[in-house]
Amino acid sequence: MSWAASPPAHVAGSALRRTVRSASGVASLAGAAVIWVALLGPVITLLAHLSWPQVSAALSVPGALDPLAVSVESGAITLGVLLVLGTPLAWTLARGSLPFPRFWEAGVLCSLLLPPLVIGLLLIFMVGPYTPIGELLGHVHLSATNTFLALVIAEVYESAPYYVLGAQAAFAAVEPAIEEQAALLGDRPSRVARRVSLPLAAPGLAMALAVAWARAMGAFGAVVIIAYHPFGIPLQIWTTLQETGLPTALPFALVLLVVALPLPLAAYIWSARARGRRRG
Amino acid sequence: MTAIPRRSARTTIDSLASATGRGRRPWRLPVLAIVCAGLAAAGCSSSSSPSATAVQGTASVAYASSLTFLNEKVAAPAFTKATGYGYTGRGDSSGALEADIAGKEITPNVFEAVGGDNITPLQPKFTKWYIPYAGTQMVVAYNPKSKYASDFKAYADGSKPLKGLFTLMETPGFKLGRTDPNIDPQGRDFIYMLELAQMYYHLPKDTVSKILGTTDTGTSSSSQIFAESSLDATLQSGQLDASSAFITQAVELHLPYIKLPAAINLGDASLASQYAKATVTIKPPGAPKTTKSGSPQVIDITIIGKPTPAGIAFVKYTLSPAGLAQYKRGGFTLITPTVTGDSSAVPSAVRSELGG
Numbered sequence: 209m210s211w212a213a214s215p216p217a218h219v220a221g222s223a224l225r226r227t228v229r230s231a232s233g234v235a236s237l238a239g240a241a242v243i244w245v246a247l248l249g250p251v252i253t254l255l256a257h258l259s260w261p262q263v264s265a266a267l268s269v270p271g272a273l274d275p276l277a278v279s280v281e282s283g284a285i286t287l288g289v290l291l292v293l294g295t296p297l298a299w300t301l302a303r304g305s306l307p308f309p310r311f312w313e314a315g316v317l318c319s320l321l322l323p324p325l326v327i328g329l330l331l332i333f334m335v336g337p338y339t340p341i342g343e344l345l346g347h348v349h350l351s352a353t354n355t356f357l358a359l360v361i362a363e364v365y366e367s368a369p370y371y372v373l374g375a376q377a378a379f380a381a382v383e384p385a386i387e388e389q390a391a392l393l394g395d396r397p398s399r400v401a402r403r404v405s406l407p408l409a410a411p412g413l414a415m416a417l418a419v420a421w422a423r424a425m426g427a428f429g430a431v432v433i434i435a436y437h438p439f440g441i442p443l444q445i446w447t448t449l450q451e452t453g454l455p456t457a458l459p460f461a462l463v464l465l466v467v468a469l470p471l472p473l474a475a476y477i478w479s480a481r482a483r484g485r486r487r488g
Numbered sequence: 489m490t491a492i493p494r495r496s497a498r499t500t501i502d503s504l505a506s507a508t509g510r511g512r513r514p515w516r517l518p519v520l521a522i523v524c525a526g527l528a529a530a531g532c533s534s535s536s537s538p539s540a541t542a543v544q545g546t547a548s549v550a551y552a553s554s555l556t557f558l559n560e561k562v563a564a565p566a567f568t569k570a571t572g573y574g575y576t577g578r579g580d581s582s583g584a585l586e587a588d589i590a591g592k593e594i595t596p597n598v599f600e601a602v603g604g605d606n607i608t609p610l611q612p613k614f615t616k617w618y619i620p621y622a623g624t625q626m627v628v629a630y631n632p633k634s635k636y637a638s639d640f641k642a643y644a645d646g647s648k649p650l651k652g653l654f655t656l657m658e659t660p661g662f663k664l665g666r667t668d669p670n671i672d673p674q675g676r677d678f679i680y681m682l683e684l685a686q687m688y689y690h691l692p693k694d695t696v697s698k699i700l701g702t703t704d705t706g707t708s709s710s711s712q713i714f715a716e717s718s719l720d721a722t723l724q725s726g727q728l729d730a731s732s733a734f735i736t737q738a739v740e741l742h743l744p745y746i747k748l749p750a751a752i753n754l755g756d757a758s759l760a761s762q763y764a765k766a767t768v769t770i771k772p773p774g775a776p777k778t779t780k781s782g783s784p785q786v787i788d789i790t791i792i793g794k795p796t797p798a799g800i801a802f803v804k805y806t807l808s809p810a811g812l813a814q815y816k817r818g819g820f821t822l823i824t825p826t827v828t829g830d831s832s833a834v835p836s837a838v839r840s841e842l843g844g
Contacts (some may be wrong), residue, residue, distance in 0.1 A: 328718070329718075329721055329725075332718075332721060332722050332725045332727055333725050333727075336722065336725060336726075336727030337663055337727055337728075338663070338726055338727050339727070342727070351711060353711065353722075353727065354710075354711040354712075354713065354714065355711060432715045432717070432718065433715070433717075433718040433721070433722075434718070436668070436713055436714050436715050436718070437708060437709055437710065437711065437713055438709065439708070447668065447670065447671050447708070447772075448772075449584070450580070450581060450583075450584045450671040450672075451583065451584065451587075451670060451671045451772035452587065452772055453584075453587040453588065453591050453593070454588075454591065454593055455591070
């Protein structure tokens with residue numbers, strides 16, 4: 209037996225470790241691929257079951273794209289409301305500047321945990337025509353039932369927790385020391401927020417806003433209860449499915465995907481690049 | 489402040505846990521208890537359920553959504569208990585179910601539809617027959633706390649002539665709820681009922697459009713229109729004065745309601761030609777305009793595809809005295825079950841329930 213021919217023990221050990229590492233790398237890759245394909249499964253199925261003539265026929269019916277306009281308009285207003293009202297809440301939550309901060313956070317979490325259908329049912333009690341809010345709206349000839357306003361309210365409720373929690377995380381990731389240094393250099397709080405906090409939190413805020421947009425575009429549970437009319441895309445899909453079946457409904461699912469997806473994707477790419485630049 | 493060394497802190501926590509009877513795995517006991525209870529329950533159910541020993545199979549039933557409560561809460565448990573077969577149900581509008589069956593998107597054993605006209609398009613590929621066995625009727629459900637509640641009560645008990653109800657519903661600010669005539673039969677039935685009432689009571693010709701708030705009676709674009717699932721909830725929450733309803737819904741949900749005469753309530757099969765005088769032109773999403781006319785609200789049952797033992801058992805049970813009694817208790821009018829279509833294709837076990 210020649211000991212000289214055998215590799216040293218530590219060499220054999222490192223080769224084994226490399227093999228194990230590469231095997232676990234392959235296993236992780238395979239696992240990731242399985243999950244990715246599984247997550248994309250419904251989208252792949254959608255594309256596999258659609259043909260261009262089918263999409264063209266469904267979308268060329270007069271008025272077929274009206275719900276798209278309704279969804280985009282209501283989604284844009286929803287984002288505006290979230291930006292104006294949700295950003296300060298997220299900021300104060302992140303900085304812990306509210307009294308009883310856990311109480312405020314629990315409130316946001318509550319609205320996240322409530323199923324959208326339940327939110328819709330509870331909104332009837334809150335903004336229905338015979339509630340104080342409903343009667344107040346009635347005095348100015350507005351109604352929060354089956355109107356565009358009702359649609360926006362339902363979308364705000366369905367998307368707000370996603371935006372507030374995402375924005376809170378984005379603000380929390382901003383190093384307080386940087387803000388303190390800016391303050392020490394004489395910047396007023398508003399200037400610190402404008403010149404330091406917001407730019408640093410912007411990638412995270414963009415992601416939060418994009419997720420909120422996707423939620424608003426796909427909002428259905430609360431919408432079907434308090435805002436049956438005017439139709440956005442999710443209700444268009446549902447009513448088409450009810451009346452004329454799956455083949456006519458699927459093209460509208462594609463429309464929803466095409467409208468809802470680009471903003472989150474763009475926000476993700478921008479956010480990833482911004483993080484990369486900072487690390488670099 | 490004295491810092492507690494980590495080791496002694498751990499020991500303290502462990503000893504506290506032991507002292508309170510909780511070890512390092514405090515979840516073990518409850519989980520074991522739940523598992524044991526689950527196994528015991530499974531053991532009990534398998535010993536008490538005839539399905540595990542006597543028969544096997546599940547009746548898959550597609551039914552009009554107005555039968556949801558009756559099928560899911562009343563008929564299904566009783567059917568399973570009586571026969572041992574399992575049950576799965578799917579409720580939707582009869583038209584949507586017909587489209588799903590025709591498109592092979594669903595493959596139920598049994599189809600219960602409101603109106604035979606949702607079954608005939610499936611003949612002869614999926615079935616050759618159907619059996620009408622129960623009828624429902626339109627009513628006006630109302631909010632007992634509405635400012636019009638005393639009027640509603642007077643119309644319901646007959647102390648005020650019913651004709652006035654339709655004038656009341658025209659009142660500006662009256663909060664009326666109904667469902668989408670484009671996708672829901674109840675939405676159309678309510679409009680048929682109003683048209684029939686306009687004719688029956690010799691009301692002004694613009695009564696229907698005034699009540700509906702539009703001359704385009706088939707439109708979905710009205711603040712009166714709710715999804716079927718939310719209409720009852722909105723009425724029950726006190727946010728509407730009145731809404732359309734089938735009598736069965738009103739009974740199941742304990743909603744106060746106003747009964748309507750047979751001439752307008754779509755509940756009398758002998759008045760089919762009268763009901764057909766009412767029409768609605770609808771424009772479903774992604775489909776051309778169509779004009780539909782009123783018809784009696786009769787529940788029909790059939791078997792889809794090759795009859796399975798569980799499917800046959802479900803139809804037989806539904807048409808049995810016990811099954812029909814459930815419908816009667818739910819507010820339906822019973823109809824003597826007779827076969828429409830090819831009676832030779834009806835399974836003999838079902839035929840025997842008809843007495844032939």
